Amino acid sequence: xxxxxxxxRRREDMTREEFQRYWREQHAPLVRRHAGALRIQRYVQVHxxxxxxxxxxxxxxxxxxxxxxxxxxxxxxSLEDLVAAYSSEAGQAAGxxxxxxxxxxxxxxxxxxxxxxxxxxxxxx
Numbered sequence: 001x002x003x004x005x006x007x008x009r010r011r012e013d014m015t016r017e018e019f020q021r022y023w024r025e026q027h028a029p030l031v032r033r034h035a036g037a038l039r040i041q042r043y044v045q046v047h048x049x050x051x052x053x054x055x056x057x058x059x060x061x062x063x064x065x066x067x068x069x070x071x072x073x074x075x076x077x078s079l080e081d082l083v084a085a086y087s088s089e090a091g092q093a094a095g096x097x098x099x100x101x102x103x104x105x106x107x108x109x110x111x112x113x114x115x116x117x118x119x120x121x122x123x124x125x
């Protein structure tokens with residue numbers, strides 16, 4: 001499996017709550033609608049939460065716990081599937097529509113994404 005990891009920051013004119021609501025209620029159905037054309041096998045949103053543990057967990061690492069508002073994870077069966085999906089006319093149209101929607105709520109220049117391959121070491125089942 002190939003996985004795309006997208007670390008998201010909201011646009012500055014949105015609150016975290018507005019961002020997460022839009023992402024969950026507007027963008028997720030759009031991704032679901034285009035999953036076939038894009039050959040997406042799995043899509044998960046991880047919404048950041050403000051907790052009393054943030055500083056305790058982040059301080060030893062020198063990180064900023066509230067820097068990102070969420071993480072999107074998308075899976076494909078192979079890199080070839082991903083390339084084929086985005087090479088097709090339907091995939092390009094779907095990708096363009098998703099990008100247009102992302103501009104409505106994501107600060108794209110401050111939201112890096114990258115591809116990787118999972119190596120699972122602990123499984124729940």
